[in-house]
Amino acid sequence: MQKIHNAIKAARWRRFPISIERLDERATLLIHGKHSYRANVSDSPPGTIASLEHVLDSIEDRLRERETSLAQSRRQIVDLTNQLDQPFEREDKLAQATKRQQEIVTALDITKNQVANSLDINTDASNNTANAIGNGRTIS
Numbered sequence: 095m096q097k098i099h100n101a102i103k104a105a106r107w108r109r110f111p112i113s114i115e116r117l118d119e120r121a122t123l124l125i126h127g128k129h130s131y132r133a134n135v136s137d138s139p140p141g142t143i144a145s146l147e148h149v150l151d152s153i154e155d156r157l158r159e160r161e162t163s164l165a166q167s168r169r170q171i172v173d174l175t176n177q178l179d180q181p182f183e184r185e186d187k188l189a190q191a192t193k194r195q196q197e198i199v200t201a202l203d204i205t206k207n208q209v210a211n212s213l214d215i216n217t218d219a220s221n222n223t224a225n226a227i228g229n230g231r232t233i234s
Contacts, residue, residue, distance in 0.1 A: 108150060125149055 103113045104123075111126045114135075123133040123146060131153065133145040182188070 110150070112146075 102115075103111060105112045113124045113126065115122045115124055121135040123135055123142070125131045125133060125146070131149045133149045134142070136142050136145060
């Protein structure tokens with residue numbers, strides 16, 4: 095018998111080569127074609143044959159699912175490509191909101207340094223309060 099990817103070539107069924115792969119205490123049948131498919135080895139021969147038939151019968155179902163998925167992906171590509179060519183529909187509203195934000199920042203005279211310093215001061219104050227409480231002191 096010949097080994098196929100750590101499996102032993104066992105037979106052919108419906109034009110497909112079949113090999114046996116042992117994983118610990120369990121054996122699995124591999125059905126080889128363009129891709130490999132696994133079927134379970136059961137305690138009874140009819141169960142093993144049913145597993146093989148199920149795998150082979152499901153190949154066409156899987157193919158149909160992949161073809162449907164591919165067609166849907168192609169439609170999405172066309173739709174998204176069309177959207178790329180269109181202008182952003184809320185561009186005016188975004189520009190107005192950005193301008194208003196800048197006006198607020200200017201009116202409040204907020205700079206990055208002020209925000210960072212403010213955060214440091216608040217953190218220090220919180221730490222001092224926590225330390226005072228932890229030491230049993232009263233905060234006034």
